[in-house]
Amino acid sequence: xxxxxxxxxxxxxxxxxxxxxxxxxxxxxxxxxxxxxxxxxxxxxxxxxxxxxxxxxxxxxxxxxxxxxxxxxxxxxxxxxxxxxxxxxxxxxxxxxxxxxxxxxxxxxxxxxxxxxxxxxxxxxxxxxxxxxxxxxxxxxxxxxxxxxxxxxxxxxxxxxxxxxxxxxxxxxxxxxxxxxxxxxxxxxxxxxxxxxxxxxxxxxxxxxxxxxxxxxxxxxxxxxxxxxxxxxxxxxxxxxxxxxxxxxxxxxxxxxxxxxxxxxxxxxxxxxxxxxxxxxxxxxxxxxxxxxxxxxxxxxxxxxxxxxxxxxxxxxxxxxxxxxxxxxxxxxxxxxxxxx
Amino acid sequence: xxxxxxxxxxxxxxxxxxxxxxxxxxxxxxxxxxxxxxxxxxxxxxxxxxxxxxxxxxxxxxxxxxxxxxxxxxxxxxxxxxxxxxxxxxxxxxxxxxxxxxxxxxxxxxxxxxxxxxxxxxxxxxxxxxxxxxxxxxxxxxxxxxxxxxxxxxxxxxxxxxxxxxxxxxxxxxxxxxxxxxxxxxxxxxxxxxxxxxxxxxxxxxxxxxxxxxxxxxxxxxxxxxxxxxxxxxxxxxxxxxxxxxxxxxxxxxxxxxxxxxxxxxxxxxxxxxxxxxxxxxxxxxxxxxxxxxxxxxxxxxxxxxxxxxxxxxxxxxxxxxxxxxxxxxxxxxxxxxxxx
DNA sequence: CTGTTAGCGCCTTCAA
DNA sequence: TTGAAGGCGCTAACAG
Numbered sequence: 001x002x003x004x005x006x007x008x009x010x011x012x013x014x015x016x017x018x019x020x021x022x023x024x025x026x027x028x029x030x031x032x033x034x035x036x037x038x039x040x041x042x043x044x045x046x047x048x049x050x051x052x053x054x055x056x057x058x059x060x061x062x063x064x065x066x067x068x069x070x071x072x073x074x075x076x077x078x079x080x081x082x083x084x085x086x087x088x089x090x091x092x093x094x095x096x097x098x099x100x101x102x103x104x105x106x107x108x109x110x111x112x113x114x115x116x117x118x119x120x121x122x123x124x125x126x127x128x129x130x131x132x133x134x135x136x137x138x139x140x141x142x143x144x145x146x147x148x149x150x151x152x153x154x155x156x157x158x159x160x161x162x163x164x165x166x167x168x169x170x171x172x173x174x175x176x177x178x179x180x181x182x183x184x185x186x187x188x189x190x191x192x193x194x195x196x197x198x199x200x201x202x203x204x205x206x207x208x209x210x211x212x213x214x215x216x217x218x219x220x221x222x223x224x225x226x227x228x229x230x231x232x233x234x235x236x237x238x239x240x241x242x243x244x245x246x247x248x249x250x251x252x253x254x255x256x257x258x259x260x261x262x263x264x265x266x267x268x269x270x271x272x273x274x275x276x277x278x279x280x281x282x283x284x285x286x287x288x289x290x291x292x293x294x295x296x297x298x299x300x301x302x303x304x305x306x307x308x309x310x311x312x313x314x315x316x317x318x319x320x321x322x323x324x325x326x327x328x329x330x331x332x333x334x335x336x337x338x339x340x341x
Numbered sequence: 342x343x344x345x346x347x348x349x350x351x352x353x354x355x356x357x358x359x360x361x362x363x364x365x366x367x368x369x370x371x372x373x374x375x376x377x378x379x380x381x382x383x384x385x386x387x388x389x390x391x392x393x394x395x396x397x398x399x400x401x402x403x404x405x406x407x408x409x410x411x412x413x414x415x416x417x418x419x420x421x422x423x424x425x426x427x428x429x430x431x432x433x434x435x436x437x438x439x440x441x442x443x444x445x446x447x448x449x450x451x452x453x454x455x456x457x458x459x460x461x462x463x464x465x466x467x468x469x470x471x472x473x474x475x476x477x478x479x480x481x482x483x484x485x486x487x488x489x490x491x492x493x494x495x496x497x498x499x500x501x502x503x504x505x506x507x508x509x510x511x512x513x514x515x516x517x518x519x520x521x522x523x524x525x526x527x528x529x530x531x532x533x534x535x536x537x538x539x540x541x542x543x544x545x546x547x548x549x550x551x552x553x554x555x556x557x558x559x560x561x562x563x564x565x566x567x568x569x570x571x572x573x574x575x576x577x578x579x580x581x582x583x584x585x586x587x588x589x590x591x592x593x594x595x596x597x598x599x600x601x602x603x604x605x606x607x608x609x610x611x612x613x614x615x616x617x618x619x620x621x622x623x624x625x626x627x628x629x630x631x632x633x634x635x636x637x638x639x640x641x642x643x644x645x646x647x648x649x650x651x652x653x654x655x656x657x658x659x660x661x662x663x664x665x666x667x668x669x670x671x672x673x674x675x676x677x678x679x680x681x682x
Numbered sequence: 683c684t685g686t687t688a689g690c691g692c693c694t695t696c697a698a
Numbered sequence: 699t700t701g702a703a704g705g706c707g708c709t710a711a712c713a714g
Contacts, residue, residue, distance in 0.1 A: 005706095005707055005708085006707070006708070007707080007708095015683095015684085016683085016684045016685055016686095017684095017685080017686090017708095018683090018684065018685070018686090018709090018710090019683075019684070019685095021708075021709070021710095022683095029683070030683080031683085034683090046481065048455055048456060048482070049456045049707095049708090050397075050456070050458065050706090050707050050708070051456045051457050051458070051708095052393050052396045052397045052402065052457070052458050052706085052707080052708090053397050053690090053706070053707035053708040053709085054707080054708055054709070055393045055690090055708090056391075056393045056394050056397055056690045056691065056692090056706090056707085056708075056709095057689080057690050057707080057708050057709045057710085058690085058708080058709060058710085059690075061393065063436075063457075070422060071412060071418045071421070071422065072415055072418045072419055072422060072620075074413055074415065074418075077412045077413045077415075077418050078413055080412070080437075081411060081412060081413060081439055084437065084438065084439050085439070088438070088439075088446075088450075093436055093438070093453055093454070093457060094436070094437050094438070095404075095434055095435070095436055095437070096421075096425065096435050096436070096437035097425065097429070097434070097435070098422055098425050098426070098429075105429075109429075112434055113434070114389055115389060115390045115391070115392045116392050116393070116404075116434060117391065117392070117393050140387060141389070223620045223621070224620050224621040224623075224624040225620060225624070227624075228624055250621070253621045253624050253625075254621075254624050256624070256626060257623075257624035257625070257626060257628075260626045279413075279564045279565050279566060280564070280565040280591070280594045280595075280621075282565075282598075283565040283566070283568075283569055283594050283595050283597070283598035284594075284598070285597060285598060285601045285626065287598075346690095346691055346692080347691070347692070348691085348692095356699095356700085357699080357700045357701055357702095358692095358700090358701080358702090359693090359694085359699090359700065359701075359702095360699075360700070362692075362693070362694095363699095370699075371699085372699095375699095390691095390692090391690090391691050391692070392692095393690085393691080393692090394690070394691035394692040394693085394706090395691080395692055395693070396692090396706090397690090397691085397692075397693095397705095397706045397707065397708090398691080398692050398693045398694080398705080398706050399692080399693060399694090399706085400706080
């Protein structure tokens with residue numbers, strides 16, 4: 001029961017209603033003594049500010065929507081958390097929805113957020129999102145929005161890792177090892193992040209005479225089991241590449257497991273590398289070479305961009321903020337030696 | 342701009358305002374033809390339901406608040422996701438806040454959720470939460486709430502793993518191995534979950550003549566690095582127990598790493614076990630013995646309980662729902678053999 | 683610094 | 699089935 005209203009407070013404190021309202025905003029035109037009295041009344045009466053009413057009136061909800069595919073993956077979890085941090089600092093509350101990579105669900109979630117009058121929206125789009133349709137839905141709403149970690153086309157604000165660069169960094173490192181063949185365990189098909197990583201990597205190794213054997217795709221929910229399965233498929237196909245590059249560190253856990261199951265030592269018999277640098281990766285045995293993609297920096301930048309859009313309105317040109325990745329060279333690649341001289 | 346209102350829609354469709362309102366609720370008293378016409382008008386005009394207004398009027402926000410410490414830990418992530426799933430199915434939106442185990446922040450977050458008029462609240466309390474104070478804050482609000490995964494005292498609704506049982510299960514297994522000494526890497530002090538696990542475990546092994554060497558506590562943000570550090574402290578102290586029991590699987594990753602760094606093979610030279618059974622644990626090398634605590638079942642049950650409380654009001658007696666854990670026996674314990682005959 | 687006023691968009695009741 | 703009316707609690711604008 002948000003029973004106690006500002007009216008009750010103002011009567012109890014013996015001030016006008018507008019004064020009470022100004023106290024809420026800590027307006028400097030009100031003397032400290034009055035503020036104190038009003039606040040004491042609020043406390044005494046157990047007053048709770050009714051933001052629904054304020055939103056209705058002022059057309060500002062002080063809420064941000066976040067739609068992500070899922071967050072069991074630590075990388076996404078970190079994104080969500082840092083975004084919430086940015087929102088919290090600015091006084092915003094985060095409305096969180098998981099699309100679970102389901103298009104209908106994603107659409108419903110976004111519509112519900114619009115019903116709630118979010119001041120801005122962050123979308124980590126589901127893998128198969130149809131660009132034109134989504135564009136219509138988002139733009140039609142007039143609500144500022146930013147795409148996170150995955151994009152579709154270029155006509156939107158976007159914040160994510162520089163995945164092409166990440167691929168290149170890893171490609172250059174792999175080339176320097178003297179490897180002859182690489183297999184990529186590719187993560188979800190049809191996400192920009194996945195394609196860019198593979199693009200950058202492939203381009204980067206193509207000059208070095210390295211054979212990139214056909215990729216093993218992984219379904220969109222990427223976890224250790226998927227990595228193990230993809231590795232099994234690869235090896236069952238009769239290929240034993242010099243290097244396995246996994247779409248993400250989480251997948252690499254499964255790669256390690258499957259290699260061990262077949263008597264192959266990762267980092268010795270076969271080099272392994274991945275992307276993201278989640279906290280556990282340096283504690284893998286052997287420590288995993290990976291490309292750090294700094295999800296907390298991405299989430300923060302995303303929050304800041306969105307808040308700027310909310311404050312300043314729709315810009316003429318959209319911003320693509322790419323967070324620079326960093327290669328983390330560890331034993332899973334450097335302790336490996338080429339078999340062929 | 343939620344500019345288009347129900348009034349606009351009703352005028353466009355040539356029906357009364359109350360009819361348009363009833364169509365929103367899919368009221369059976371309205372003929373299908375009328376519904377169709379009204380819905381067409383909504384679509385054509387780009388009508389967006391204004392839930393702020395509805396909330397103000399009806400005193401139901403159709404929103405649930407969730408305050409968790411953090412979710413980079415996969416266990417918590419799963420909790421949050423399954424809870425969101427339950428909320429989504431019932432038409433509720435989830436407002437998510439991270440306390441980051443910070444008491445001031447936790448309080449602010451809860452107050453903000455009340456301002457937003459959440460119909461119910463789920464709290465995974467920060468480690469040092471003061472029971473009396475929190476009790477006052479929550480009860481004072483009149484908003485139904487459920488504690489998740491950690492509790493304080495008994496006078497609340499609570500859903501979590503049966504942590505005592507989890508400890509007992511693991512203790513019984515460890516006893517059966519013929520181990521003589523165990524060290525517990527204890528996770529956050531002062532959470533009910535941590536204490537219960539240790540309690541159950543200790544009680545269960547106490548009859549078997551197993552020495553429980555002093556625990557190494559881990560700070561509240563538990564990740565692989567913390568596990569490695571705690572292991573280092575333990576071994577630096579000159580103790581080499583037969584078994585290390587970690588507070589959670591995430592910590593065990595660090596335990597493995599530190600053991601390897603010192604030339605000790607987990608599962609062979611020393612047994613290792615933990616709690617939670619996150620997806621990566623069966624893919625560790627060696628696969629990790631652990632007690633599955635089913636976070637998705639917990640999240641779901643929590644959501645259902647809260648929705649029931651919202652529907653039925655405050656009950657006479659509170660419910661403690663404990664999800665039964667299951668022991669997962671894997672190589673990290675069973676491949677170990679006692680040194681002393 | 684105060685008081686007054688007029689809504690924000692929806693829900694609900696009541697009478698037609 | 700419909701139309702009219704009142705109000706949820708707050709904000710914003712303006713005149714005192």
